[in-house]
Amino acid sequence: MSDEGGAGEPLSDSQKREIAVWFLSNAPAGEIHYVAKDVRALLGDDAVYEAAAAEAFPEYNKAHLVPLELPDRSGDIIIATYGELDRNNYLDPRTAQVATIDHIKQTCTKLRPAADEELPSAYIEEFSNGSWRSIWTMDFNYELQFVDIKGKIQVDAHYFEEGNVQLDTNINCKDSTIMQGFSLV
Structure with missing residues (x-):
């Protein structure tokens, strides 16, 4: 039954x-x-x-881009599909090293130099850098159960590749949505 x-x-x-x-x-x-x-x-x-x-x-x-401190305390590595070599090994392109990750403990257990075939190219440029800045605001209208979302994204990148390459961009975003399943406690 x-x-x-x-x-x-x-x-x-x-x-x-x-x-x-x-x-x-x-x-x-x-x-x-x-x-x-x-x-x-x-x-x-x-x-x-x-x-x-x-x-x-x-x-x-990977979904949350979890940053983990490197064992030599030289910085952090971001766990992302972009640097994933296999299930537990991730490339840190900044230092040209491979970090072995214990996903459950969320720790970096080992660090080794990356092999040439693990690098995206044979040469990693030390002068490349950049930044990404975002500011987001949400305005709630509880009476109408409506949300206005506004964002400003600024991306700056600088790289030397047989010359000086620079990118500066600003993007303004705006959207609205209806709140659902929202209650004030």
């Missing part, structure tokens, strides 16, 4: 893992460890939790 209310068959380990991956992957920015603690306690099964964490943490770290 089927119970559509949800009190039927117990969930399989695979189903539990999928649900745990969803919760971990959708944790708010910077809060995955809090969610992980609760998910682990709710599962009560370390093997299922570890399988879910091994799947969710790398994707979460």
Whole structure:
């Protein structure tokens, strides 16, 4: 007999893992460890939790561009698909080094010089630099349940490539949307 209310068959380990991956992957920015603690306690099964964490943490770290301090304290590496060499190794183009990452602990465990084939080109220019600055404001009209979003993006880049190459750009953005499912507590 089927119970559509949800009190039927117990969930399989695979189903539990999928649900745990969803919760971990959708944790708010910077809060995955809090969610992980609760998910682990709710599962009560370390093997299922570890399988879910091994799947969710790398994707979460890349999606949130998590910065991790390099072991030699020379700076941070940003965990992103752009520098990913394999599941646990990421290129730091600034220092031409490869960082080995423990995704679950969110730490950089090892650093080594990048091999030539791991670099985007044989030569990394030290004089290249740039900045990205964004300012965003949100104006809430609670009475009409409407939000105005305004943003200003400034990007500056400077690079020497057989000459002086420079980019300076400013972009103004504006949008509006209707608030849904919003309540003041």
